Amino acid sequence: MKKFLLFAILFLPLFGLAQTSDPSTETNEDAATILTRIITSNPKDTGAYISRGDIRTGQRNYKGAIADYSEALALNPSDANTWYRRAQARSEAQDDKGAIADYAKSLELKPDNADAWYNLGVLKATGDNYKGAITAWTHTINLDTNYPDVWYNRALAKVKILDYNGAVYDYTKAIALNPKSAEAYYGRGNARHHTPDKTGACEDWEKALKLGYKEAFENIKNFCR
DSSP: OOOOOOOOOOOOOOOOTTOOSSTTSHHHHHHHHHHHHHHHHOTTOHHHHHHHHHHHHHTTOHHHHHHHHHHHHHHOTTOHHHHHHHHHHHHHTTOHHHHHHHHHHHHHHOTTOHHHHHHHHHHHHHTTOHHHHHHHHHHHHHHOTTOTTHHHHHHHHHHHTTOHHHHHHHHHHHHHHOTTOHHHHHHHHHHHHTSSOHHHHHHHHHHHHHTTOTTHHHHHHHHOO
């Protein structure tokens, strides 16, 4: 049975100086130049490093952004938001290990950040640490039961550790939040197939097929007819 994977990192807008809808515009280039002058005249201006890091993140210059956030953290290591910013940049730079460490530090300082818990879970799941992902996403759920995609992702992780009843529960929550999610019906059908509820599995696959998830047809043909 084919499995649908999500595990998408959530990226929030970074509120730095002169952020625009197009990060490569001349406005941002000018802002970065001004910030560089400010930093040259005052190398201890934490806000200038953060703002320039935000601009560089928007320009996909992640190496430069990480360097700026690192300078800001050297000046103020207790700023949870800067740890979060650097984690995002490191994730985009494919430094998952560094991003995980930064999200963990951010959460140590600000444990009520549902977004950081969610992104930490994504990185742990991507690294096949499904129990760690479930723990992180449980924190997200405890902070926000309506958080987008978290129930679905936690269901996927539970399937990976063969907790099919737990997965059915999470898929059901995901469906309650998004009743038109064909993928959630399909996933719940797959999970139910590994429990005594074979009838429920077929019903879910049929619902997924009606919602346009064509891959469900194969399961219906093989297990429900």
